[in-house]
Amino acid sequence: MSKQNKLPLAFWIFIGLLVGIVAGLGLMLLPNQSGVSIAKSYIQPFGTIFLNLLKFVVVPIVLFSIAAGVVSMKDIGKVGSIGAKTIVYYICTTAFAIVLALILATIAKSLHLFPALQTTGLEYTPPEGQSLMDTIVGIFPSNAIQPLANATMLQVIVISIFLGFGVLLAGEQGILAAQTIESFNEVFTKIMDLIIRLSPVGVACLICPVIAENGPSILSQLALVLLTAYIGYIVHALLVYSTTVGALGGVSPAKFFTGMAPAMMMAFSSASSVGTLPFNMECVEKLGAKRDVASFVLPLGATINMDGTAIYQGVCAVFIASCYGVSLTLGDMVTIVLTATLASIGTAGVPGAGMVMLAMVLQSVGLPVEGIALVAGIDRIFDMGRTTVNITGDAACALVVSNLESKRESRK
Ligand code: ASP
Numbered sequence: 143m144s145k146q147n148k149l150p151l152a153f154w155i156f157i158g159l160l161v162g163i164v165a166g167l168g169l170m171l172l173p174n175q176s177g178v179s180i181a182k183s184y185i186q187p188f189g190t191i192f193l194n195l196l197k198f199v200v201v202p203i204v205l206f207s208i209a210a211g212v213v214s215m216k217d218i219g220k221v222g223s224i225g226a227k228t229i230v231y232y233i234c235t236t237a238f239a240i241v242l243a244l245i246l247a248t249i250a251k252s253l254h255l256f257p258a259l260q261t262t263g264l265e266y267t268p269p270e271g272q273s274l275m276d277t278i279v280g281i282f283p284s285n286a287i288q289p290l291a292n293a294t295m296l297q298v299i300v301i302s303i304f305l306g307f308g309v310l311l312a313g314e315q316g317i318l319a320a321q322t323i324e325s326f327n328e329v330f331t332k333i334m335d336l337i338i339r340l341s342p343v344g345v346a347c348l349i350c351p352v353i354a355e356n357g358p359s360i361l362s363q364l365a366l367v368l369l370t371a372y373i374g375y376i377v378h379a380l381l382v383y384s385t386t387v388g389a390l391g392g393v394s395p396a397k398f399f400t401g402m403a404p405a406m407m408m409a410f411s412s413a414s415s416v417g418t419l420p421f422n423m424e425c426v427e428k429l430g431a432k433r434d435v436a437s438f439v440l441p442l443g444a445t446i447n448m449d450g451t452a453i454y455q456g457v458c459a460v461f462i463a464s465c466y467g468v469s470l471t472l473g474d475m476v477t478i479v480l481t482a483t484l485a486s487i488g489t490a491g492v493p494g495a496g497m498v499m500l501a502m503v504l505q506s507v508g509l510p511v512e513g514i515a516l517v518a519g520i521d522r523i524f525d526m527g528r529t530t531v532n533i534t535g536d537a538a539c540a541l542v543v544s545n546l547e548s549k550r551e552s553r554k
Contacts, residue, residue: 151338151339151341151342151404152400152403152404152407154341154342155341155342155345155403155404155407155408156403156407157342158341158342158343158344158345158346159345159346159349159407159410159411161346162345162346162347162348162349162350162353162411163349163350163353165181165185165346165350165353165354166181166349166350166351166352166353166354166357167353167354167357169181169350169353169354170353170354170355170357170358177354178351178354178355180354181350181351181354181355182351182354182355185347185350185351186347186348186350186351187347188343188344188347189344189347189348189349189350189351189411189412191344192337192340192341192343192344192345192347192348193344193348193412193414193417195337195340196337196412196417196418196419196420197293197416197417199330199333199334199337199420200293200416200417200419200420201290201293201298202326202330203330203331203334203419203420203423204295204298204299204302204419204437204441205290205298205301205302205305206302206323206326206327206330207302207327207330207331207423207433207437208299208302208303208306208437208438208441209302209303209305209306209309209323209327210306210323210324210327210434210437211306211433211434211435211437211438212302212303212305212306212307212309212310212434212438213306213309213310213320213323213324214434215306215434216310218307218310220547221303221306221307221438223547223550224435224438224439224543224547225438227542227543227546227547228438228439228442228443228539228543231386231539231542231543232442232443232446232447232535232539233483235382235386235447235449235535235538235539236447236448236449236452236482236483236486236487236535237479237483238378238382238449239374239378239382239449239450239452239453239456239531240452240453240455240456240478240479240482240483240486241456241479242374242377242378242453242456243371243374243452243453243454243455243456243457244456244459244460244475244478244479246370246373246374246377246457247370247374247456247457247459247460247461248460248470250366250367250370250460251460251461251464255366255370256366256367256370256460256461256464256465257363257364257366257367258464258465259363259465259516261465261466261510261512261513261516264510264512264513264515264516265512265515266501266511266512266513266514266515266518267511277487277488280296280297281296281297281300282297282300283297283300283301286301289301293416295416295441295444295445295490295491296442296445296446298441299438299441299442299445305323306323309323334420334423334424335424337420338420338421338424341404341408341421345407345408345411345412348411348412349410349411352411352522352526355522356520356522356523359519359520359523360520360523362519362520364516364517364520367457367458367461367517368520368523368524370457370461371453371454371457371458371524371527371528372527374453374456374457375450375453375527375528375530375531378449378450378453378531379531379534379535380395382449382535382538383395383398383534383535383538384398384399386538386539386542387538387541387542390542390545390546391538391541391542391544391545392430392541392545393429393430393541393545397429398429398537398538398541401425401426401428401429402425402426402429402534402537404421404424404425405418405421405422405424405425405533405534405537406530406533406534408421409421409526409529409530409532409533409534410526410527410529410530411526412493412529413493413494413522413525413526413529414491414492414493414529415443415444415445415448415491415492415529415532415533415536416444416445416490416491416492417491417492418444418529418533419440419441419444419491419533422440422444422533422536422537423436423437423440425537426440426537426540426541426544429537429541430541430544431537431540431541431544432544432547432548435540435543435544435547436540436544439536439539439540439543439544440536440537440540443532443533443535443536443539443540444491444532444533444536445490445491446486446487447486447487447532447535447536447539448486448487448489448491448496448528448532448535449486449531449532449535450496450527450528450529450530450531450532450535451485451486451489451495451496451499451528451532452482452483452485452486453528453531454496454500454524454525454527454528455478455482455485455486455496455499455500455503456478456482458500458514458517458524459478459482459500459503459504459507459509461516461517462504462509462513462514462516462517463507463509465513465516466509466510466513468509470507474507477506477507478503478506478507480506481502481503481506482503484502485499485500485502485503486499488502491529491532493522493525493529494521494522494525496524496525496528497514497517497518497521497524497525500514501514
C-alpha cells in the first residue's frame, strides 16, 4: 500500500479513525446540535468525496480483474470449481451466523436483557418486495452498458465472466483483447492505490459525523440489543473466520486479523461493503490470496455474502418479537434461518440495506414490519459492525478458496 511510508497505512487509518471518533465526540457535546450540523455540512462532504472515488473505481476494477482472472485461468472448468467452493462457503457461514444470532438473542431475551418497548403507533413502510425468481432473473444483464453505469454488481460480475470466456474461446483472435484487459486491470489497480492513500483522512471524515449524530444513542434503551449484536459479530468472526482461515486457508488467525485491519476499519467507518471492496482486494492479496481467485470471490461476496447482516437480522427478529409479546417457536427459528440467509444474499452492499431486508425476515414469521421502526433510529451503529463482519467473511473465503485451489493444482 504505502511502501515509502515508514509506518504502515493501517497505522494511519487507525489514527484517522481515532481522530474522527474524538472529533465526533467533541462535536456531539456542542449545544443545540450545532456540532451535528457542522459535522454534516463541513466534514461529511469530504467523506462522501472519498467514498465516491472508491465507488467510481470499483466497477472497472471488478470488470477488468474478473475478466483478467478468467483469462489467466485458461480453463472454464476452473471458474466453476472456484464458484462452487465460494458459494458453499458463503451459504454455510451465513447459516451459522444466523443460528448463532438466534441463540444469543434468545439467551438475552430469557435473561430479560431486552427492553420492552411500546409497539403502538409505530410506522414503517417496507419498499416493494422482490420475489426470489425476480432476484435470480435480475442477475443476468439485458444490456452491456447499464449494469456498469448503475454499478449493479452481480450483473457486472456476469459480464466480466462472459468477457473472460469470450477471450479464451477466441484463441489467437482474442490476444489483443486479453492484453487490453490485462493492461486496464493494471491501470485501474494503480488508480485504486492512489485513492486508498487518501484513506486516513477519508475514514476520519466518514466516521466523525456518524459519531456526532449517533453517539448518544449508544447509551439508549437499545444498548443491550446493540451489545447482543456486537457480541454475535465478534464471536462469529473469531470462531468461524479464525477456524476456517487457520484450517483451510493456510493463514494464522493473528496474521489474518492484523492484515485485514485496514479493510475492517474502512468497513466500520463507511458501512459499505462495495465501497470497501478495493481495500479488501489489497488486504487479501497481501495475505497471500491469488489474484484471480480474490478478484472473483470478493466482488461476489460484497454482493451476496452478509454474515454480519444475518446476525443483525436474527437479533432484531427476536427483539422485535419480544416487544410484541410473541415467542418464536423452533419452526419460526428454522424459517428465520432460511429467510435471513436468502435476505442477506439479496442485500446490497450499501449502508442501510440490511434493515430494508429485515422486513422479509419479519414477514416470514408473521411479525409486523412496523417493528423495524423500533431499531431504525440506530441502524447505522448496527450497520458499522455488520459491514465489518460482512467483508471479513468475504476475505476469509478468498483465502480459503485460494489455498484449496493451489492444493488442487499441485495435486494435478
Ligand atoms: N451495509 C451493509 C454492507 O454494505 C449491508 C447491510 O446494510 O446490512 O455490507
